[in-house]
Amino acid sequence: MATSAKDLPFREETFRDDFTFKNSPETVLRAPFPFDKDSYMYAVNMELHRDGRPGTAYEAPIDVDEHYVSEMKDRALVLDEDPLRYQSLPHMTLAGWDTLELLMTCKAETYPEWFSLTRDGDNWHWVNRPMGIDQHFVFGDESTLPYAPLEYITRQAQGDFCVLDERDGNLWMDAGMVTTQADWSLDFDIGMNFFEWHAPVPLAHEKGIFKRALKYLLSIQQGNPARRLNWTMTVNPRLDTSPENYHIWGPENTHITPENVADKLFLRIELQSFWRLPRSNALLFPIRCYFLSMRDLSTVPKWATRMHRVLQTLPPEIASYKGLDNYREIAINWLSQFDDGKPTSEGPHPD
Template sequence: MSLTFKPVESYREAFSFRNSPDAIRRFPFPFPEDQYLYSVNIEPATSRDPGSVFEHCFDIDEHYRSETAERALVLERDPSRCLVMPHMQTAAWDALGVLMEQLAADYPEYFRLERDGDRWHWRNLALGINQAFTFGDAASLPCEPLEYITRQVQGDFALLDQRDGDLYMDAGMVTAPADWSLAFDAGMSFKQWHSPVPMAHQMGVFDRALKYLLNIQVGHPVRRLNWTMTINPRLDTSPETYHEWGSERGLVSPDNVGRLVHLRVELQVMLRLPRSHALMFSIRTYLISMDELVTQPAWARRLHRVLRDLPEPIADYKGLTRYRAVLVDWLSQFDRDA
């Protein structure tokens, strides 16, 4: 796939974000069946389907400049969105190393990395960054290593410390969360930060997922898709900014549902870091409006059936309750066989 970056678009206020036809075609539609059920749904994160979001470990697409600009805006307003506990400094450098190495290998036309022992030279041609630094020496970078590299990558990142048979969210860069907060979840265990999720605990989903994640080995990353819905193409739907977006759920009507309602899909990659052995959890978010989604007829039919039959606790957890009926009714016009 030829990678072309769009001019910077807005994920707030004027909401100028749009997907090109190519971006729509490669959108990671998350429903393999007409009914949604919680499952671990983890697979090896091996390269497949050239041009798709699954080709590379960390996907870079046409919205690269827009998302990095949005991250800078969020951090300017709230620097606490990047957090690294003292015992996670090695993991932060580890994450920087993995991301630089992977980006340079997968996108050499935009990212270059030269290494001579601890002396590294990083060039991000897409953003005009040229930085020589000493690996492990924070003073040789403009900011802390995790913040430095994640300002240049699409998606959020959590670094999980593994101890006592559990995973703890002890570091991260989270500027585009789907109604959760790094500041609130920091230091929590795997089950603690997943505690609001309905039904999955009774089904044992998180017990199986934790057991699997604890055994991820270096060089064998895994991935999964997760989804929710968002009103407007807004990336930052954090509790800290609820006052800015919470009321938007009441704006949906039959006349604007196609434009306002967006399917929000997370491509989550879990990767064991080689130096610290922390687990890096990347959360790459993709947005698509209903007007864009229904240009793919099979997706429109399936989404109608999934949302129509979604159990109420799940619909409520995903924030759909106020506009679900309007959305399902609108989607029904694309599912004549239902």
């Protein structure tokens, strides 16, 4: 029986210090598990972002789950420490308004019990009940909001958001809200084009993967968003694994032991979606992060088996790039108890 995210209360939890983050069993089952095969294969695997399967993270175009309120508190803490995690070059303000409209309308349509948007021409009224926000403002007039439109709305939306300007047959990272990143810096990458900001990713350039991916992204039209999944692993449920703070969280990479691996090591799934924005012709690129601990994975035998096999077949350079070298073997050993050696059923979903 599929459980909707709407049936679960918002959890009070932390993503730093005492790390009280926890998934309820229902939230584990609705995670967008990224492996649809028993071995690792790098691929872009873009598909249209629609037809939400009930009881999965794809149910709503912009997913809101039990971690929403606590994730937004963590974002506010990151921004207090380092305001450079939100940036927008001057020509991206219109794209900020487009983003605000998209997120507000999506949320109000999908979750009317939590969010509402009332429009009277350019006079808009936004209510976000989980966060206790009630805001009247004029669409297009920055002086009527407490923050610039992109910052305002992404302080109320889970996941990182990159806004890409399209020019000269390329995409440019010209605005973003990035506080839950897997090891890249918006402050450094802002203003770069698609190939420049992907430069540090090994192997994929030689295979022409990024050229094909760019061509696909440029073809994305309004009304037809696309998505893909990416993944890495993180020690502790730490959202803010930024390079900025690497010297602070880096030591935790060496803290995994056979005793603590089940609860301290997390599969970090990124649900990336791609939306053409109407007025600015920019692309919005939300990157939503889902954590599953190794113990969470073990509650779904197929997923634990898959994870075991993917870690075993991962090329060493990819493992290093993802930063798994310190604990990959420990994770493989722990997961081996769930792998019966038999083939798993097709597709990513639980049996």
